[in-house]
Amino acid sequence: MEIRKAKTQGFCFGVAITVKKAEEAIGERNDVTTLGHVVHNPQIVESLSSRGLRNASSVDEVDSGALFVRAHGLPVSVFQKAEEKGLEVIDATCPMVTKIHVQAERLKDEGYKIIVVGDPNHPEVRGTLSHVPGAWCIETVEDVAKLPRGSRVGVVVQSTYSRDRFTDIVKALTEKYYEVRAVNTICTDTNNRQNEALRLAKEVEVMVVVGGKTSANTKHLVELAETHGARSYHIEGPDELRAEWFDGVSIAGLMSGASTPGWLVDQVTARMEELGRRYA
Numbered sequence: 001m002e003i004r005k006a007k008t009q010g011f012c013f014g015v016a017i018t019v020k021k022a023e024e025a026i027g028e029r030n031d032v033t034t035l036g037h038v039v040h041n042p043q044i045v046e047s048l049s050s051r052g053l054r055n056a057s058s059v060d061e062v063d064s065g066a067l068f069v070r071a072h073g074l075p076v077s078v079f080q081k082a083e084e085k086g087l088e089v090i091d092a093t094c095p096m097v098t099k100i101h102v103q104a105e106r107l108k109d110e111g112y113k114i115i116v117v118g119d120p121n122h123p124e125v126r127g128t129l130s131h132v133p134g135a136w137c138i139e140t141v142e143d144v145a146k147l148p149r150g151s152r153v154g155v156v157v158q159s160t161y162s163r164d165r166f167t168d169i170v171k172a173l174t175e176k177y178y179e180v181r182a183v184n185t186i187c188t189d190t191n192n193r194q195n196e197a198l199r200l201a202k203e204v205e206v207m208v209v210v211g212g213k214t215s216a217n218t219k220h221l222v223e224l225a226e227t228h229g230a231r232s233y234h235i236e237g238p239d240e241l242r243a244e245w246f247d248g249v250s251i252a253g254l255m256s257g258a259s260t261p262g263w264l265v266d267q268v269t270a271r272m273e274e275l276g277r278r279y280a
């Protein structure tokens with residue numbers, strides 16, 4: 001069995017910065033707390049926590065030490081609370097996420113009603129919404145019909161959102177509103193991975209996508225590959241691979257989400273090669 005791998009593998013640059021900063025922080029001190037999982041990858045979360053990174057669900061639970069801000073960023077109110085409590089903030093918000101905040105604020109200042117496209121429960125989207133109070137958040141093209149009327153809307157999108165879905169939503173908005181100013185804030189890494197998913201899905205019979213089950217960008221890759229012709233599987237590690245997936249398969253594809261480390265992709269590759277040999 002031949003394995004065709006996407007060119008973009010391993011951590012995106014935002015996750016790489018976050019993991020590096022977290023490792024440096026826990027190497028220097030033992031009172032660092034992050035809110036929620038630092039990245040959408042169980043192996044990395046486990047490794048950092050075993051080396052001392054603490055986890056809390058709210059800033060209310062952190063009374064001292066340093067608050068570590070992961071790549072998704074945090075709502076403005078949490079930064080304010082951390083300051084009030086005298087916590088040191090180690091900010092590893094991805095620069096691409098910060099750029100979304102800046103774009104949304106700029107559009108608001110220019111008088112547009114802001115629409116944030118993305119999952120309203122995702123931490124990145126909650127952070128973005130906190131920068132533009134009163135903004136509307138929509139997740140699907142069907143949500144456009146539920147929005148109130150208006151004339152000028154400014155649109156930004158979650159960094160890891162599906163490009164196809166964003167295009168459909170912007171089109172629906174232009175049919176409803178007189179003026180639509182949309183900024184495509186899907187990050188370059190997500191764009192590259194989605195392009196590769198489209199290309200590879202047409203070449204392979206089966207696609208394996210490695211990434212955390214809660215990772216939005218990984219889920220979109222699985223969905224893209226599946227809808228473009230490749231039977232697709234979302235796994236978190238090599239142990240989840242099943243021999244029968246590759247029965248009769250001559251070309252299999254392999255991709256990974258933005259918070260999947262390179263060494264995990266290597267392990268999955270090795271296991272796929274092993275399973276592929278059974279059907280050679």
Ligand code: SF4
Pocket residue numbers: 012013014015071072094095096097159160187188189190217258
């Ligand atoms: S997926 Fe994009 S926005 Fe998110 S951390 Fe990576 S580079 Fe930054």
